[in-house]
Each structure stands twice: as structure tokens, then as C-alpha cells.
Amino acid sequence: MHRVETAAAFREALAVRFAVFVDEQGVPASIEVDDHESAATHFLARTDGRAVGTARYRTADSGAAKIERVAVRADARGERWGARLMDAVETDARETGHERAVLHAQTRAADFYARRGYERVGDVFEEAGIPHVEMERSLDE
Template identity: 50%
Template sequence: MDIDVHPCATPGERAAALTLRRAVFVAEQGVPAELELDDDDARAIHLVAIVDAAVVGAARLVVRGDGTIKVGRVCVRRDARGRGIGRALMAAAHDQARTLGRRRIVLHAQLTVSGFYRDLGYAVVGPPFVEAGIAHERMEFDLG
């Protein structure tokens, strides 16, 4: 299976990414729709993962003033999970951060998937907290 991950190149890809995010975060996880989209979306780099001409994964990267990149809204279509798409999205996020000259990535991981990020080398920084009604923990990754 070929996974093509790249920044959204067309309005159609961006729309597909937002549709996928709504399906995962709002429909599946019960995040209030008004919280799923926020001010960061306008300035973020939006990544899509494409398999067989379909958007099956998405993530966004926000360049922050403190020199970090915040990765968020990482999601994979339900029927495409467990096939390496999340790892491909995160590898592309790391590449994008390096291209932008950033050395550290931060994210808020849902506790149910924090093991995925630990396996990628992320470290927990701080106690668990609730965001959008879901337990999370802050994690960081040093790009070296």
C-alpha cells in the first residue's frame, strides 16, 4: 500500500481533511463541533494522507512563537486504521518541522492513543488534563 502524505495542495484536499476531522472528532468522539475548528486552522499547515486517491488521514501543524511546532487534529479514517497511516502522518510532520527549522514538536495526546506517540519517541510533560471533554496529556519530541 502506498501512502502519500503532503500538505494540502488543493481546496478539495483541504475540504476532505476537514470532513475527515469532523467524522473522527465530532461524530466518533463526541467533540462539540464548535470546538473542532478553531483560530489555528487559518494559519496551520494541513497535511493529508492519501491512499488509492482518497484522503484517509489528516493532521495540522501550527508554527508557534516559542520556536516549536504544535501538531494536532491527527486522525485516520476508521476503516484505514492500523495500516501505518498515523506513522506516515507523523513522519511527514517531523520532516515539515525540520524544513521550517524547528527543533521541538509539542502535542496534546488523547490518553487512549498516547502509547502511539510514546512508541514514536514522544515524552510526557506534565499531568493529564481534559480538553474538549477528553483526557489528554502534553507530549514533546526533540528533533535534535
Template identity: 40%
Template sequence: MYNVKIVESKKEHDDAFAVRKQVFVEEQGVPLHLECDAEDATATHFIMYDDYEPVGAARLRGIENDTAKIERVCILQSQRGKKLGALIMKEMEKHAISVKKKKLKLHAQSYAIPFYEKLGYTVTSPEFMDAGIPHRAMEKTI
């Protein structure tokens, strides 16, 4: 059974970062110093488990009074295609609402734009490169 929760312990933190490292650093070739940045210290981190096995992660951080930014959304390759990305996004959106955010922003890898559009996000920028990967800015009012 899949469960998404806010990271509260060192083990959950380590699990979230292990998933991020596997997806972004090992699979996509993002340098570790770009994947793990200063924003990690203040962000709210989310971890997804399949029973007790970590399979997904993401972070959310406030960027303006009523706006938060979703970042580092990732699902292990072996778990993709099961709608787990939508599950972690839904939980982050619920949390953002609970802390009085009205708008969410994110930078989507270009290939993932249809995924975010299905969740109600709209493209707000031309394509740009981040860590050598094409992205576009997106946002959603919640």
C-alpha cells in the same frame, strides 16, 4: 498506495476537514465549534490519501521560534492498525525540520500515549480534559 501531502487546494482542504469531522465530531463527539477553530487559518494542514480517497489528516503550527505543535492527527476508523498514524507523523516531522523547528509539542488523547511514545515523544504534563476527552501534553526534540 498511501500518500501524505501538505494541503494546497480547496479539494485537499475539504478532504482534510471531512476526515477530521468524521473522526472527532461524529465518532468522538467533539463539538464542531471546538474541532474547527481560529488556528485552522494559519496552520499547515496535511492530508493522507489511499490512492484518491482521503483517509487521514493533521495540522502543524508554529508556536515559538523553534517549536511547532502537532494537532488534529486522525485516521479514519476503517484504516486504523495499518501504521498510517506513524506515516503522517513522519511527514509532519520532516516538514517541521525543513522549516527549522527543533521541538515538537502535542496534546495526546490519553489512550494514544503509547503510540506517540513509540515515535519518541515524552509525556510532560499530568492528565487534563480537552473537549471532554482526557489528554496529556507530550514533546520531542527533532
């Protein structure tokens, strides 16, 4: 797991996101890349030289770390890449002074985040045509 530091690594992260969100889940390609790319800290998971997962976070208006675009390629799921990405993102966010993390979880992934200590905040809403729920947790160790 490492922070994305180069344009080439960023392209690999985008390729994972497009494979998962656009190709697999039908999110419009026109909204997958947004105005927050340059402000976000991106992470990339690789195995055997192949990019298999990605995630990013940025500082939300509230000051919390807003975790976004957590994605693992279908053929790499079940190998703990999502957990390892979240470990890296949460550690980095904590080390850069964030006390809380927030995210918009797809409802089908909410249990994954709940096992990591995230709690639901509010009702289900639609984002990119997919049901989501806002979740948050403290980043205190």
C-alpha cells in the same frame, strides 16, 4: 502523504477530522474548526483516491512545532497512516527550522506517540471533553 495546498484538499482534511473527532468521539462541531486553520500547515493521507487521514502543525508561542488534529478514519487504522502522517509532519517541521515538537495527545494514543520518542510533560487534563496529556520531543535526527 502531501501538504494540503488547495481548498478542495482542505475540505477533505476537514471531512476526516469531522468523521473522527465529531462523529466518532463526540467533540462538538463548533470547536473542531478554530482560529489556527490558516496559520497551520495541513497534511492529507489518501489511498485509492480516498482521504483516510490528516494532521496539521503550527508554530507555538514557544517556537516549537505544535502538532494537532492527527486523525485516521476508523476503517483505515492499523495500516500505519498515523505513523506516515507523523513522519511527514515532523520532517516538514524540521525542514522549516523547528527544533522541537509538542502535542496534546489523547491519553489512549499516548503510547503511539511515546514509541515515536515523545515524552509526557505534566498531568492529564481535559480537552474537548477527552483526557489528554502534553508530550514533546526533539526533532533532531
